[in-house]
Amino acid sequence: MISPADSQSVGIVTPQVVHFDTPLPLACGRDLPAYDLIYETYGELNDQHSNAILVCHALSGHHHAAGYHSADDKKPGWWDECIGPGKPIDTNRFFVVSLNNIGGCHGSTGPSSLNPDTGKPWGPDFPPLRARDWVISQVRLADYLGINCWAAVIGGSLGGMQAMRWSLEYPERIRHCIVIAAAMKLSAQNLAFNEVARQAILSDPEFAAGRYQESDTIPAQGLALARMVGHITYLSDDAMASKFGRDLRSGTLEQGDESHAEFQVQSYLRYQGSQFSGNFDANTYILMTRALDYFDLAREYDNDPAAAFRQAQCSFLVISFSTDWRFSPQRSREIVDALIAADRPVTYAEIEADEGHDAFLLPLPRYVDVFRAYMQRVGVED
Amino acid sequence: MRLDLKHIQRWIDPDSRVLDLGCGDGEFLEFLRDQRQVRGTGLEIDQDNITAAIARGLNIVEQDMDQGLANFPDQSFDTVVMAHALQAVHFPDRVLDEMLRIGRECIVTFPNFGHWRCRLYLGTRGRMPVSKFMPHSWYNTPNIHFCTVKDFEALCQDKGIRILARDVVGNTRRQPLLAGNWPNLFATTAIYHITR
Numbered sequence: 420m421i422s423p424a425d426s427q428s429v430g431i432v433t434p435q436v437v438h439f440d441t442p443l444p445l446a447c448g449r450d451l452p453a454y455d456l457i458y459e460t461y462g463e464l465n466d467q468h469s470n471a472i473l474v475c476h477a478l479s480g481h482h483h484a485a486g487y488h489s490a491d492d493k494k495p496g497w498w499d500e501c502i503g504p505g506k507p508i509d510t511n512r513f514f515v516v517s518l519n520n521i522g523g524c525h526g527s528t529g530p531s532s533l534n535p536d537t538g539k540p541w542g543p544d545f546p547p548l549r550a551r552d553w554v555i556s557q558v559r560l561a562d563y564l565g566i567n568c569w570a571a572v573i574g575g576s577l578g579g580m581q582a583m584r585w586s587l588e589y590p591e592r593i594r595h596c597i598v599i600a601a602a603m604k605l606s607a608q609n610l611a612f613n614e615v616a617r618q619a620i621l622s623d624p625e626f627a628a629g630r631y632q633e634s635d636t637i638p639a640q641g642l643a644l645a646r647m648v649g650h651i652t653y654l655s656d657d658a659m660a661s662k663f664g665r666d667l668r669s670g671t672l673e674q675g676d677e678s679h680a681e682f683q684v685q686s687y688l689r690y691q692g693s694q695f696s697g698n699f700d701a702n703t704y705i706l707m708t709r710a711l712d713y714f715d716l717a718r719e720y721d722n723d724p725a726a727a728f729r730q731a732q733c734s735f736l737v738i739s740f741s742t743d744w745r746f747s748p749q750r751s752r753e754i755v756d757a758l759i760a761a762d763r764p765v766t767y768a769e770i771e772a773d774e775g776h777d778a779f780l781l782p783l784p785r786y787v788d789v790f791r792a793y794m795q796r797v798g799v800e801d
Numbered sequence: 802m803r804l805d806l807k808h809i810q811r812w813i814d815p816d817s818r819v820l821d822l823g824c825g826d827g828e829f830l831e832f833l834r835d836q837r838q839v840r841g842t843g844l845e846i847d848q849d850n851i852t853a854a855i856a857r858g859l860n861i862v863e864q865d866m867d868q869g870l871a872n873f874p875d876q877s878f879d880t881v882v883m884a885h886a887l888q889a890v891h892f893p894d895r896v897l898d899e900m901l902r903i904g905r906e907c908i909v910t911f912p913n914f915g916h917w918r919c920r921l922y923l924g925t926r927g928r929m930p931v932s933k934f935m936p937h938s939w940y941n942t943p944n945i946h947f948c949t950v951k952d953f954e955a956l957c958q959d960k961g962i963r964i965l966a967r968d969v970v971g972n973t974r975r976q977p978l979l980a981g982n983w984p985n986l987f988a989t990t991a992i993y994h995i996t997r
Contacts, residue, residue: 756872792856
């Protein structure tokens, strides 16, 4: 078992908050007048400030990527498997920065924060965001931390999209871009699932048109449903089959018994949904899924991904997982092909994994080996 | 380094771009990078080889040649190398076409099935040759398209492929002479530098 005292753990970490007063110009045309970013760091920044790594989080992620907040914390950060001493993102070598994006609900300014103009929570009035807005806010954080150029920007899923955006928009500020289980844009099927998730929230009467904080309600049912739909897309058919099969949790399928039977997978999904709805903000979920929907790497480059990647100056590592059907290996190969067409250095590995999209969070041996092998070339010297 | 790779490195210009199809653990690309300042990309499908090649700091793409190479633009590399893989692909002729589309020049090496030992083995025992170098049985061998020196040159002629140079590896010290003069009988490995 891992614990804060483990030699492979970054140990106890304390989040920090930085306040920015300079308005943030957003892709939607509005400015975010002022905002907080909450972040954690692991490892030591070297004298040349050249060993910094930015970790970008996915749809429901946050700043707490590694370590523990207290000695009796039950679970470490969401990417503790990959961040720590001796792990692929080795904190003996690197200074790792992990933040909660704006629009989030874990301490950075988002829909549940107070709107300075009204003194009430932003709620549905919070400006819609794009991945590029997050990147700009991350640039500000880099400036604040004195990091001129990231040794690497790393992200899985939606985090990978931010990493790619970094490589295009700030090519001189990133030396390696690591894109895991991501895509250059969502497919119609992806958009459809996100819409079901949003409709689940919007149709919950407790949602109150997004002003549930003011009405002191929580659209827990809608949020739980949204998460259940999302969660199905994170797992593979095989993973669900091996984890739950058709096992019953209660009831019976015997003839002559009219009580309902409940399958294990039902209760698992409901548990996931209710856990999530207690910890996540509905407006943030809507905002994040929309940012995902709107992301299209090459839109501003004549819809030519190779033209887009010609902006980049860094090296790329792209990783996909065989049973990921949310962002399938084919989506990653499209990224690789565009990088090849753009004549950019790229390494690609397709990891055999039963776990679907969620595999990117798991310590699968080959995944960890490839990730670690690549990270060795990520120099800490500028 | 494997003998055929030692032979071909002199055909690769310093500072050039090399695509190595079936790059193994990347030993050759690493050599070219460190000794010739070559910018290389490797294609490989074996997991352990991929990790080893990544650990050498090389750019490696996990891709199966049999699924095509259409993602590589025309003439995007100076040299495309395929060492000891021609006999293992599903469509050697199509792979050659693709190599010549992607690279200005190509280098191909393959085991010569016309070698006298192969002929003797098949001729006297009446069974498919099995050796230390080619240890598989006919039913489980990855080498599904064996050819001879003559076969390869006939294919080049049919396709209008120009042979810039031919080199051979014999299996003993005395044999370079024999292999040079009668490659189809004495070359264990045939090495071709080709272009369109």
